[in-house]
Amino acid sequence: MTDEQNSVTLGTERGSVQFPIHRATEGNDGIVVSSLLKDTGFVTLDPGFMNTAQCESKITYIDGDAGVLRYRGYPIEQLAEHSSFLEVAYLLIHGELPSPAERDSFIERVNRHTLVHEDFRTFMGTFPRTSHPMAVMSSAVSALATFYPESLDPYQDETIELATVLLLAKARTITSYLHRRRAGEPLLYPDYSRGYVDDFLRMTFAVPYEQYDADPVLVDALDKLLILHADHEQNCSASVVRITGSAHANIYASIAAGINALSGPLHGGANESVLKMLQSIEKADYDVNTFIAKVKNKEDGVRLMGFGHRVYKNYDPRAAIVKKRADAVLETLGVNDRLLEIARELEEIALSDDYFVERKLYPNVDFYTGIIYKAMGFDPSMFTPLFALGRMPGWIAQWREMMNDPQSKIGRPRQIYTGASKRDYVDVTAR
Ligand code: CMC
Numbered sequence: 001m002t003d004e005q006n007s008v009t010l011g012t013e014r015g016s017v018q019f020p021i022h023r024a025t026e027g028n029d030g031i032v033v034s035s036l037l038k039d040t041g042f043v044t045l046d047p048g049f050m051n052t053a054q055c056e057s058k059i060t061y062i063d064g065d066a067g068v069l070r071y072r073g074y075p076i077e078q079l080a081e082h083s084s085f086l087e088v089a090y091l092l093i094h095g096e097l098p099s100p101a102e103r104d105s106f107i108e109r110v111n112r113h114t115l116v117h118e119d120f121r122t123f124m125g126t127f128p129r130t131s132h133p134m135a136v137m138s139s140a141v142s143a144l145a146t147f148y149p150e151s152l153d154p155y156q157d158e159t160i161e162l163a164t165v166l167l168l169a170k171a172r173t174i175t176s177y178l179h180r181r182r183a184g185e186p187l188l189y190p191d192y193s194r195g196y197v198d199d200f201l202r203m204t205f206a207v208p209y210e211q212y213d214a215d216p217v218l219v220d221a222l223d224k225l226l227i228l229h230a231d232h233e234q235n236c237s238a239s240v241v242r243i244t245g246s247a248h249a250n251i252y253a254s255i256a257a258g259i260n261a262l263s264g265p266l267h268g269g270a271n272e273s274v275l276k277m278l279q280s281i282e283k284a285d286y287d288v289n290t291f292i293a294k295v296k297n298k299e300d301g302v303r304l305m306g307f308g309h310r311v312y313k314n315y316d317p318r319a320a321i322v323k324k325r326a327d328a329v330l331e332t333l334g335v336n337d338r339l340l341e342i343a344r345e346l347e348e349i350a351l352s353d354d355y356f357v358e359r360k361l362y363p364n365v366d367f368y369t370g371i372i373y374k375a376m377g378f379d380p381s382m383f384t385p386l387f388a389l390g391r392m393p394g395w396i397a398q399w400r401e402m403m404n405d406p407q408s409k410i411g412r413p414r415q416i417y418t419g420a421s422k423r424d425y426v427d428v429t430a431r
Contacts, residue, residue: 014040017039022056054239072095072096092397111190138260148166154403160403173203188203197219205377225369230394237395240258245399246402269384271373271387273305322372339374347367
């Protein structure tokens with residue numbers, strides 16, 4: 001390759017400056033602008049990081065125009081069809097699919113760590129029952145650092161591996177406790193002989209001392225939903241995890257920060273907002289066309305929640321899989337939910353309406369998931385914690401990749417200052 005193909009030239013007041021191009025294996029190549037300030041005196045301004053790659057990554061690939069999502073090269077459709085959540089977690093974190101022995105020992109290790117310290121159970125019981133579970137979840141994940149200090153050293157491979165297993169294991173227990181605390185029910189102990197999702201459903205929904213057998217269709221559906229949520233490259237929460245970890249904050253603190261970012265309705269909180277939106281349409285008894293008109297008129301900032309995405313300008317491949325699953329789950333449970341009909345009507349209208357077509361707004365992963373979670377018996381406030389449970393492997397993989405990257409530096413963006421110039425302090429009596 002010639003020099004010209006490996007760099008771009010920027011003409012500035014101080015002459016022209018060359019910047020190297022960093023090639024991608026797939027997707028957009030990047031212009032390396034780190035020396036721009038030193039060479040030209042300029043910084044780049046990119047609110048919302050619309051055009052800024054913060055790192056190079058080998059974990060997840062998205063082609064937003066074609067509606068493609070792959071973890072470590074494997075298409076999401078194949079993983080959702082043939083894999084399991086913990087196998088996908090291993091793949092994301094370690095880079096390759098595990099051998100049968102590696103898979104079994106990983107699953108066994110995670111299952112064995114699902115029990116939490118008794119004091120941690122007490123701690124989970126100290127939050128008001130009415131607290132939003134996302135606030136409790138981020139506090140609980142942050143608190144793991146205090147209960148498992150032996151897993152904190154970010155520079156030792158074994159401690160990072162221990163923290164990885166602890167996070168996957170404890171997050172499952174924490175999520176079931178979030179549900180039970182809200183319901184005023186006792187917190188159950190794990191049963192190591194059951195599968196990760198099977199036992200999660202038992203710990204969440206079982207009546208103490210009564211036999212609980214989770215419906216295999218529901219176990220499979222939830223396992224697939226967790227796979228679909230497992231990673232999504234440099235989204236808002238993953239970026240928060242990376243930037244927190246870039247200060248060498250411990251992995252629990254970094255992921256707790258990611259959980260807080262995920263709670264926002266423009267991010268993971270959208271799944272709860274979608275259900276509230278569908279319920280408000282149902283209750284208000286106005287038809288979906290009236291609601292769509294409100295969205296298009298941007299009345300009171302109303303958005304069609306579960307629609308649109310920064311990267312996908314095509315159907316979100318995760319939404320396509322979830323939509324199919326919603327039918328199967330509702331049929332298995334014998335649930336006839338009017339909300340599913342409303343969602344389908346909204347989608348049909350939106351996909352043929354100029355407002356949405358011109359802006360390339362399609363259903364995203366959050367559009368149909370809430371309907372499934374609701375049918376399974378989850379309160380809407382639990383939808384985003386379920387997203388967080390699924391996203392745990394992705395956050396861990398992103399944090400580990402960042403820590404192992406020799407190019408990593410503390411995240412510290414620049415700004416363009418537009419405030420007052422220097423002025424002298426005025427005493428309060430003179431103001
Ligand atoms: N309903 C109505 N209009 C929308 C929507 C929507 N859901 N999403 C975007 N738009 C409009 C927006 O008003 C703007 O219009 P205009 O050009 O007239 O100003 C245009 O589309 C571009 O929107 P944007 O806000 O600049 O796009 P963005 O890339 O900054 O935002 C988004 C992406 C996901 C925050 C946004 O689409 C949104 O708010 N969607 C609803 C919330 C949601 O479903 N979030 C879950 C995302 S997927 C799961 C996850 O990653 O957590």
